[in-house]
Amino acid sequence: MNIMKKHEDVILFGWNENPFTFKILPDIFIGYENEIQSILSGIKGNSKVTIILGPTGSGKTTLLKHLIKNKLSSKNILYLPKPPRDPADLVNILMNFTKNSIFRKLLSRKKDVNLYNIADYMNSKIKNGHVLLVIDEANESTTETMEWLRTLSDQITNMTLVMAGLPVLENKMKSELETFYRRIDNSVKLTNLNQMETRELIKRRIERAGGEGLKPFTPRMVDMIYEKTGGFPREILRMCNSYVNEAIKKNITMIDVDLKSDIEDVKEHSVVRNAPAFRRQESKTVYDSIEEMPQKQKDIIDILSSHIKGLTPTEIVSKMNLKSYKNRDNAIRSVNNILRRMGDEGSVIRERRGKAYKYSLSGKLRTATVKS
Ligand SMILES: Nc1ncnc2c1ncn2[C@@H]1O[C@H](COP(=O)(O)OP(=O)(O)O)[C@@H](O)[C@H]1O
Ligand SMILES: [Mg+2]
Secondary structure, eight states, X not given: OOOOOOOHHHHHHOOSSOTTSOOOOTXXXXXXXXXXXXXXXXXXXXXXXXXXXXXXXXXXXXXXXXXXXXXXXXXXXXXXXXXXXXXXXXXXXXXXXXXXXXXXXXXHXXXXXXXXXXXXXXXXXXXXXXXXXXXXXXXXXXXXXXXXXXXXXXXXXXXXXXXXXXXXXXXXXXXXXXXXXHHEEEEEEOOOOOHHHHHHHHHHHHHHTTOOTTTTBOXXXXXXXXXXXXXXXXXXXXXXXXXXXXXXXXXXXXXXXXXXXXXXXXXXXXXXXXXXXXXXXXOOOHHHHHHHSOHHHHHHHHHHHTOTTOBOHHHHHHTSOGGGSSXXXXXXXXXXXXXXXXXXXXXXXXXXXXXXXXXXXXXXXXXXXXXX
């Protein structure tokens, strides 16, 4: 223990750090067991392209790091936190596979390896081995990088490509990278934890910080957090964090549903967010989740559904009834926020138009609104 000035959490709950940050902790990975099995058996079966989809905070990065650290032998795995903007960078990146490995010598001797010949090199060096290229935040990739990834994945025989990204990645690939999309032979979606897993996540986080069990949360409080967040990992952490902060402010050492009612207003906003649309146990159709959406979001969907070519946020606001907003600026800000969130969930598609962005409904949502 050091003599650093202790944070209030420590004094009140006996923790040595805040358990509820968004830190990536690969050793505390809960649930998603089927998804992990599916990814692992894909890799074992020499899957060419595995894709992991989930909204921000569903656990993609943690899952990848957990797999690499705890589930795969670490040889010949390359993890990229995001795809390179310039496809030419893939050459150096792939050359890294050869670091500390038998094929380094031959590769590094050759000066003029480039995108057009690296596949041959890799093949001659990998031989019967197997390499795993893992790319996080793949939805941020340029189309050009994606096209080269597809080509290299086709041509490097024993390479499995694992890409993780927001759900929008799937739509993007479907519409702009059809050939690549058809190469995907294993696809998993991260949605949410179940009730027991939610409990486990909270408990493991608290125990890691030096606490005991679920304390200061009561079991029924934890169940309520599950209900409220739909088991969505980032929201669980966010919600626990705000309750803890609130308890500290009020000097309360047990967080039960009573405290909850005191501070409900503050939380209500940040809570469910992504959860309903991605809840695993419930019906998966988008139509159901539209029913559950807040009115403001429904209004936007309504307007977008009759403008297939897309609208900018300002154009959307000009078609809206502004009664439920303070003023026009406020409406634009709110619309922008809602659109950003919907973009994360893959329910709208964003394209540049001059200085602004225009938004249109993604395929799945369009189908759903036609039905309604
Ligand atoms: N299944 C899980 N088990 C434990 N912690 C998780 C899980 N999923 C997400 N988290 C935690 O939630 C936060 C957000 O997860 P992250 O991996 O960054 O999501 P993403 O990469 O999908 O945006 C991180 O603090 C992470 O440790
Ligand atoms: Mg991530």
